[in-house]
Amino acid sequence: MADRRLLMIPGPIEFEPDVLATLGERTRSHLDPTFIEAFGRALENTRKVFLAGADSQPFVIAGSGTLAMDMAVANVVEPGDSALVVETGWFSQRMADILARWGAKVTSVAAPPGDAPSLEAVRDALRQARPKIVTVTHVDTSTGVRADVEGIAKLAREHDALTIVDGVCSVGGEVLRQEQWGVDLALTGSQKALGVPPGLAVLVAGPRAMAAFRARKSKLASIYLDFAEWLPVMEAYEARKPYYFATPAVNLVAAYDTSLGKLLVEGMDARFARHAKMASAFRAAWQAMELRTVPVREHLTANTLSAPYFPAGVDTTLPGKIGAEGIVVAGGLYPTIKTQYFRVGHMGSIHPNDVLATVGAIERALAKAGWKRDGLSAAAAALSA
Numbered sequence: 534m535a536d537r538r539l540l541m542i543p544g545p546i547e548f549e550p551d552v553l554a555t556l557g558e559r560t561r562s563h564l565d566p567t568f569i570e571a572f573g574r575a576l577e578n579t580r581k582v583f584l585a586g587a588d589s590q591p592f593v594i595a596g597s598g599t600l601a602m603d604m605a606v607a608n609v610v611e612p613g614d615s616a617l618v619v620e621t622g623w624f625s626q627r628m629a630d631i632l633a634r635w636g637a638k639v640t641s642v643a644a645p646p647g648d649a650p651s652l653e654a655v656r657d658a659l660r661q662a663r664p665k666i667v668t669v670t671h672v673d674t675s676t677g678v679r680a681d682v683e684g685i686a687k688l689a690r691e692h693d694a695l696t697i698v699d700g701v702c703s704v705g706g707e708v709l710r711q712e713q714w715g716v717d718l719a720l721t722g723s724q725k726a727l728g729v730p731p732g733l734a735v736l737v738a739g740p741r742a743m744a745a746f747r748a749r750k751s752k753l754a755s756i757y758l759d760f761a762e763w764l765p766v767m768e769a770y771e772a773r774k775p776y777y778f779a780t781p782a783v784n785l786v787a788a789y790d791t792s793l794g795k796l797l798v799e800g801m802d803a804r805f806a807r808h809a810k811m812a813s814a815f816r817a818a819w820q821a822m823e824l825r826t827v828p829v830r831e832h833l834t835a836n837t838l839s840a841p842y843f844p845a846g847v848d849t850t851l852p853g854k855i856g857a858e859g860i861v862v863a864g865g866l867y868p869t870i871k872t873q874y875f876r877v878g879h880m881g882s883i884h885p886n887d888v889l890a891t892v893g894a895i896e897r898a899l900a901k902a903g904w905k906r907d908g909l910s911a912a913a914a915a916l917s918a
């Protein structure tokens with residue numbers, strides 16, 4: 534039988550056939566009118582997906598989510614700037630590393646794995662550090678913890694700091710209202726909730742982030758990361774004109790255009806609601822199967838992935854056993870607890886049937902490992918609620 538295993542990791546995810554079909558079309562010149570139209574439309578639609586203002590600037594660049602993180606930091610940080618990292622997992626720590634590499638003085642406000650610092654703790658840290666930049670990981674994929682981006686961005690504004698949101702595991706799945714929430718720079722990678730194969734870094738810089746970039750005293754040490762090189766490219770394509778700086782990932786950009794078109798047909802609010810519903814069915818299943826999760830409270834629990842602990846007597850061989858039941862899930866990632874839990878991605882075009890197939894495979898694998906619990910009934914009930 535063909536490999537029909539369902540990819541349920543926190544990126545890459547299962548992609549829609551028409552997105553893959555676009556990806557597989559003949560490669561056009563980056564100067565071809567059809568491509569110019571697709572890229573221009575994709576840039577316009579990027580703003581709509583991020584719910585960003587008309588005065589914001591999207592960048593779509595070949596690279597992964599980490600490139601988007603590097604690019605965001607590189608363009609607004611100058612050596613000696615102070616930055617505050619709201620730490621909710623391993624990807625927040627990566628952001629701290631990136632900030633330090635670009636010369637920022639980094640302070641972190643952290644919580645134990647599975648928790649998030651309170652807004653009071655963030656406020657205290659802002660008062661002490663007086664940072665130019667605050668970074669927050671919307672959903673930290675290592676822990677499944679979702680941060681209060683709206684609350685943190687508001688506090689950052691009050692303290693005159695720019696907010697950078699790592700939305701790699703959230704944009705297109707979790708509610709993110711970039712303009713309304715006052716998020717200055719938000720970023721993601723194509724392969725997660727935006728539903729496009731890996732390879733595109735996507736950033737939307739608001740007016741304050743662009744002003745910070747324009748006010749730089751030093752030239753960027755990297756040409757590929759420099760907004761100054763990419764800005765004419767993005768502006769030109771949006772005006773439906775070609776412009777060359779470095780060859781765009783033509784096929785991926787075309788697939789990205791197809792996928793964003795589909796996202797907007799569904800509608801962002803409907804999409805957020807669907808992710809919330811699928812996640813609630815998973816949460817009902819974890820509870821029914823008596824699996825504790827890494828996020829310690831319901832409101833910290835992401836809608837784009839789950840991170841359940843292994844129950845007593847079950848170990849790191851479980852993800853492989855779930856794979857044998859037809860569903861690909863991921864192991865743990867946060868260093869101090871990585872052998873104690875596994876991760877299930879549920880974003881993008883996730884459908885109730887995917888939820889039931891996944892819960893069923895986990896239930897069967899757990900039963901084989903000696904943990905017999907019914908998760909399917911609870912998931913099915915939550916889906917029909």
Ligand SMILES: *Cc1c(COP(=O)(O)O)cnc(C)c1O
Binds near residue numbers: 600671
């Ligand atoms: C996946 C992920 C990244 C890294 O993205 P890559 O595409 O793997 O480079 C960064 N931050 C978060 C929150 C992620 O989920």
